[in-house]
Amino acid sequence: MDNTMLFEMKGIEKIFSHVHALNKVDFQVKKGEVHALLGENGAGKSTLIKILTGVYPKDGGQIFMEGKEVEISSTHDAAHLGIAVIFQELSLIPTLSVYQNVMLGKEMSAFGFIKEKKEKKKIEELISYYGFSLGVNDIVETLSLAQMQMVEILKALASDAKLIVMDEPTASLSSHESELLFNIIHQLRKKGVSIIYISHRLEEVFNLSDRITVLRDGKLEGVIEKEDIVPSQVIRMMIGKELSEATASRPMKKSQEETVLKVNNLYSPGSFRHISFEVKRGEVLVLTGLVGSGRTEILRSVFGADPLQEGEIWVEGKPYKASIKNALSQGFGFIPEDRRTQGFSPLLSVTKNVAITNYDKLSSGGFVKGEKERALGQQVVEMVDLRPANPEVAVGNLSGGNQQKVVLGKWLTRELKLILIDEPTVGIDIGAKDEIYEMIEKLSKQGVAVLLVSSDIAEVLRVAHRILVLREGEIVKEFCEGVVTQEEILMASSGFGEEGEEEENGKE
Numbered sequence: 001m002d003n004t005m006l007f008e009m010k011g012i013e014k015i016f017s018h019v020h021a022l023n024k025v026d027f028q029v030k031k032g033e034v035h036a037l038l039g040e041n042g043a044g045k046s047t048l049i050k051i052l053t054g055v056y057p058k059d060g061g062q063i064f065m066e067g068k069e070v071e072i073s074s075t076h077d078a079a080h081l082g083i084a085v086i087f088q089e090l091s092l093i094p095t096l097s098v099y100q101n102v103m104l105g106k107e108m109s110a111f112g113f114i115k116e117k118k119e120k121k122k123i124e125e126l127i128s129y130y131g132f133s134l135g136v137n138d139i140v141e142t143l144s145l146a147q148m149q150m151v152e153i154l155k156a157l158a159s160d161a162k163l164i165v166m167d168e169p170t171a172s173l174s175s176h177e178s179e180l181l182f183n184i185i186h187q188l189r190k191k192g193v194s195i196i197y198i199s200h201r202l203e204e205v206f207n208l209s210d211r212i213t214v215l216r217d218g219k220l221e222g223v224i225e226k227e228d229i230v231p232s233q234v235i236r237m238m239i240g241k242e243l244s245e246a247t248a249s250r251p252m253k254k255s256q257e258e259t260v261l262k263v264n265n266l267y268s269p270g271s272f273r274h275i276s277f278e279v280k281r282g283e284v285l286v287l288t289g290l291v292g293s294g295r296t297e298i299l300r301s302v303f304g305a306d307p308l309q310e311g312e313i314w315v316e317g318k319p320y321k322a323s324i325k326n327a328l329s330q331g332f333g334f335i336p337e338d339r340r341t342q343g344f345s346p347l348l349s350v351t352k353n354v355a356i357t358n359y360d361k362l363s364s365g366g367f368v369k370g371e372k373e374r375a376l377g378q379q380v381v382e383m384v385d386l387r388p389a390n391p392e393v394a395v396g397n398l399s400g401g402n403q404q405k406v407v408l409g410k411w412l413t414r415e416l417k418l419i420l421i422d423e424p425t426v427g428i429d430i431g432a433k434d435e436i437y438e439m440i441e442k443l444s445k446q447g448v449a450v451l452l453v454s455s456d457i458a459e460v461l462r463v464a465h466r467i468l469v470l471r472e473g474e475i476v477k478e479f480c481e482g483v484v485t486q487e488e489i490l491m492a493s494s495g496f497g498e499e500g501e502e503e504e505n506g507k508e
Contacts (some may be wrong), residue, residue: 006031006066006163006194007052014218015062016046021047024061029163032192034185036205039215040238040457045198048215049165053085054078056404084156085165092147094141096135099123102154107271126157130187133180146177153184157193164188168291169206182208200290200455202494206231210486214238231496232487239486249461249484255280259317260418266311271297272473275311279418284440284450289470289493295453296337298470299420302451303327303334315417327456328360330418333411335404337422337453343407346396350386350388353395354410361414380409381489385435401432408439418449425459437463457486469493 006029014022022044029035039045050056052063054075063070065081092101095156103119120136127134132150134143140151149169156164168186170178185195185208199205205212206229214221214237221237257280266275272294279285287295300306302313304323313320315330327334336342344353345379355373356360362372377391384405386398395406404424411419424440425433440463444450454460460467467484469477469492 002215004031005029005064008064009048009052009061011061012048012058013058014044014051020218022051025215025218025220027213027220028223029194029196031162031194032189034189034195034197034208036197036199036209037204037215038198038202038212038213038234038238039221043215043238044218045215047218049167049196049198052078052286053083053165079159082160082162083165084159084161084163085167086152086169087167090152092140092148092151094139094212096140097136097138098138098143098151098154099136101140102158104424106159109299122158123154123467128152130157130184130191132184144177146180149177149181150184153188158226161193163194163196165198165461167198168200169197170199170292178204182263200494202231202234202490202496206234208407213254231494232491235487237493237497238490248500249464249467249479249481252466252479252481254480255283255465256282257281260315261302261451262306262314262317264312264314266298266313267299267309268297268301268306268311271301271306272470277468277475281449281451282444282447283413284444284452284463284465284467286460286467287451287453287470288455288467288489290353291455293470293471293493294473295455295470296422299334299422299453300336301449303332303420305334328357329413331416333357333406333414333416333419335411335419335421335424337426339403339407344395344403347394349377349392350381350395350406350447351391353406354380354391354413358408358413380406380413383412384409384439399432401428401435404428404432404436405439408436412439412443416443416448418451419443421450421452421496423454424452424455425456433459458490458491461486464472471495 009025012022012025012027013020025044025048027048037045037048047056051058052072054072054077057073062064063072072081088436093104098106098458099120102123127136132154134147134150140148143151153164169181182204183323188195190335195209195378197205210226212229212234214224214234216238224234260281261279264276267273275298277285287296287298297306301308302322304327306478308322313322320326320330340346345356351374354377355368358376359368362368374391380386381391382387386402386405395403398406423442424436428436440450440452452463461484467479468475469489471493479488
């Protein structure tokens with residue numbers, strides 16, 4: 001590998017509302033290396049990449065490309081310097097061919113006509129050079145996810161990218177498709193292309209990376225060479241403290257209450273398999289794991305929003321067929337991960353949003369009783385301490401925390417046995433988070449069974465009575481007794497649980 005630096009970021013600062021998102025961060029990438037960027041949510045990874053790619057202006061520091069200082073003020077500047085990004089959400093047009101997607105926005109033309117043959121030749125040469133399993137005329141919607149990733153990489157290479165940022169590239173890929181992507185990354189490295197690799201899947205990070213940079217709380221925590229990588233130490237760097245009671249959970253304990261929900265051997269192709277667990281009355285059971293581990297899909301399948309291919313479900317000891325209609329009749333509530341598109345209607349008032357899940361209670365003879373509807377809206381405003389305390393305000397005009405209160409509140413008026421909650425506090429400020437946690441705890445104390453999905457480890461430790469860790473669609477670890485730490489959960493979700501335990505036992 002060529003050890004000359006491709007680019008350097010020195011003393012980078014970024015401030016949002018007097019808070020340092022980045023505080024004098026240094027970051028370097030060599031030519032032809034795979035350099036992983038690690039850190040917990042909020043560590044500053046995304047902010048650093050957005051500065052590198054011209055989405056955000058920096059508030060301090062310098063950027064050098066091949067030894068020369070450069071200013072990156074726009075995405076056009078970044079592209080001109082040979083920097084490309086492949087986001088987790090692919091930006092392809094399904095009905096167009098491979099070459100049309102790759103050349104979109106950079107068409108070769110003369111006298112107003114596109115030089116189709118020349119475009120195809122250029123793409124064919126790139127496909128052949130890197131050994132991609134694609135045809136220039138293949139329609140994108142007929143490709144596998146791994147092949148679509150190849151098209152995204154081709155888009156970068158067609159722009160003569162020297163540096164490609166890959167953000168969670170395997171989140172939606174199968175293990176076979178991931179292996180194909182890893183082979184492509186190795187090829188790119190051999191050809192001298194540099195890769196910044198961002199992933200929560202630590203196992204693949206450790207296998208792929210030539211170096212790792214760890215950020216924590218907007219600061220550089222350290223740079224680790226491949227030969228010096230020790231998984232447990234990297235995780236401790238990310239967490240940033242020796243684990244103590246302050247960063248650990250309450251004692252986990254198996255509930256002796258009656259079982260509300262029991263699932264056995266649930267299976268959905270491409271999402272999850274061999275899923276069996278029980279949720280007791282008044283228990284908060286948390287499903288956690290990395291992006292793509294199957295957490296959300298399990299919740300949606302139990303509620304009946306997504307189909308199940310195999311498996312059995314019982315509610316209070318009786319067989320249950322998953323469907324939204326049955327879920328509502330059994331006393332289930334469901335709070336989806338994407339509250340803006342699935343949890344509420346932004347143009348409607350609080351009252352109308354609450355009514356949507358309660359029309360069976362509010363209507364008579366096919367007519368909705370307006371007085372009851374308004375009373376229910378006011379009841380929810382008071383129950384969740386909504387701010388402003390106005391049931392007629394449009395929910396889209398509320399803060400993220402208050403929007404989530406409405407989404408939760410519309411279920412609180414029903415006689416719940418079980419509530420399914422997916423990522424309850426994403427994009428919510430700290431104060432509102434505590435209020436949401438208190439509502440969850442109150443539901444639990446009232447005897448409602450809570451099945452909750454969260455990727456925020458601090459949140460998991462805050463609310464869980466019991467924890468199931470998923471990886472690649474299967475339950476790999478259960479925490480049901482004693483105190484649990486952030487490190488243990490990260491180890492298990494990343495595939496290093498057993499190794500970490502052996503190492504700790506060895507120390508003892």
